[in-house]
Amino acid sequence: MQTQVGIIGGGPSGLCLARLLSLSGIKSVILERQDRAYVEARIRAGILEQGMIDLMRRAEVSERMDEAGLVHDGIVLTFDGREERIDMKRLTGGQQVMVYGQTELTKDLYDAVLKDENITVVFQAGDVRPAGFLEGRPRLRFFKDGQQTDVDCDYIAGCDGYHGASRASVPRELITEYERIYPFGWLGLLSDTPPVHEELIYANHKRGFALCSQRSPTRSRYYLQVGLDEKIEDWSDERFWEELKRRLPAHIAATLVTGPSIEKSIAPLRSFVTEPMRFGSMFLVGDAAHIVPPTGAKGLNLAASDMYYLSTALIAHYHEGRDDLLERYSETALRRVWAAVRFSWWFTSIMHKFNDDPIEHKIQLAELDYLMSSTAGQTTIAENYVGLPFDPTFK
Template identity: 50%
Template sequence: MKRTQVAVIGAGPAGLMLSHLLAARGIDTVILERRSRDYVESRIRAGVLEHHSAAALRAAGVGARMDRQGMEHTSIDLAFSGAHHRIELARLTGKKIMVYGQHEVVKDLIAQRLADAGEILFEADVSGIEGLDSDRPIIRYTHDGRNQTLTCDFVAGCDGYHGVSRASVPAGQIVTHARSYPYAWLGVLAEAAPTSDELVYARHDNGFALYSMRSPEVTRLYLQCRPDEDPDAWSDRALWDELHRRLETGDGWTINEGPILQKNIAPMRSFVAEPMRYRRLLLAGDAAHIVPPTGAKGMNLALADVQVLAPALARWFDSADETGLDAYSDTCLKRIWKVQRFSVWMTRMLHAQPDADGFEQRLQQAELDSVAASDSAARHLAENYVGLPLEVPE
């Protein structure tokens, strides 16, 4: 039977960052991850870091590669009605964003945890969590072909929407709010040099499109599609033709084509679980909340959660003071609902709504026109996009 102070389930950004922040405070952790190291380091996810998220990685000593290889952006572009409209993030807020893939953040955090002799058990399949009402929870898992147990003081559930952590809470103790959307994103990863200095969010009658990048040689692009869309039904030629159609506005800017390395469907949904704490279990990241990807907030919310959780746990281990833990859920949820609102707002503004009548379509156009024409409306978008200030209770 293994023993640790905090058992972290899930080696995504939330679990890895939490383990790293706790180690800096002298608190032992063991990370249990169901997948292999190769899988979690190659899983393509979000690529935009808010100003505060990038600063947090630097402050934690894991931002050096991000600063060397990431791409700092001072603006984003909205493309609609045949024109591009620049939202100047730096001018409006004094802050920037960093384009740096989530899998790269995961690589950096794993490398640092292992360099610091942190314990990460890959391919460790958790079958159950017991004793959350006691002061010694027990996690049962399979690793290296053997059934094993891990006892701890606290369990950090960072294992995503489908993980075992939230499912281990007794019925009725957590309320969930969810919303699905009548569309999804078809994601394309292409070996093609970016032709824009900024991300391009496009509203087209055929549907939304997003032009992003992962490196000076690789672009990441998305098309609005049906939730049941088969990505393999799209030929490479058909994908490029539709991306040109939705993203380009006839002003001379065009996108580079190249070999398509990956195609996948990203579902669109909103989800919030509250509270984010049940006794000795604390939820973080996608285990507690999911936002539509339009606002680029998923990884950023996960990193914000653990920046609140780490000092709260340290306070408990230092003096048995539960003040921070008691405030953890309310503090995070206040931010989560603001971010949820922003993500839904951007989604509705930019996506073709399948059942929208003429009245709703004109309102959508007026919203876009307002953001493009008004500094105050653009500032609202910019302030949310670069990231709201992080409030950590003292």
């Protein structure tokens, strides 16, 4: 097989990148380890920044998102029995976020990509091996149904996540990895119940953090901070709901509608960054290069800026013969990555329980009290939450 851009990973990053390239006439092959049903069934984040919303519209796959997405102007922080709202729209000059489940977003992308003549998707592509990217002869080798196939390409985009083959194929001496493991995880529960609030609630409580999120007017997603030694089987639905109520202000807990869970999972939290994000003819995108705690809703949204920068650079290469943007990709992407890592770490640090030292909780409450009394403090949260702008000079 031969193509212009070989893409490892058929999640939203790989799909959206392929679609953006296709609309400029650039061909790609996507290698996905699983089948379509498996990829679409993965439960992931549901908060989209304006940058990701704009990319979906640019990729011409936004019709369902624009119809069903829930636009949010603010978020709510609760602490010390208080309920405080961050008016993001007012504080940022009109910027908002949208609630639209990543599962639905992935379905929309597949519906478009599988009809696109410039894009070939290979499902159940096993043992993918990038090669030749440091020597200017990039290719992807994979196995399907016992048969080995090579994909010769001009460039490789590694959109295959933290455990993928792209980053693992880079010689260790060429790569620097930064990592912080947090001493807790998030226990998530999805249920067909109406959300407890029209906006997201981030709760700081002496028992631990909680988040009240949503996927639609009839489907809710809730999270509890738990220890890394916790097991799903020890958390019945009843136990989850009771603990969630304890961590919310009484007047909010009283309105919580409970019901059977559709899905429950525990996710560890980490901060992780790879430098650089380019290795010869191969570029890392999204979780392959960086992971952030979900507190700031930055995972997919941070991948959006990678997609924007890489698609812009590849289009400039093929249409204008320019390679300056490809040379700037890693540096430009990492600047925004580290800004998001900083915000996610900071927001996690003021909302979660790290130990049993009571002074820590008192300091968190003092900081939250200050932030809520300061327009500058609230603006800092709002600007980072809605997403920092893409680099306007990258064009």
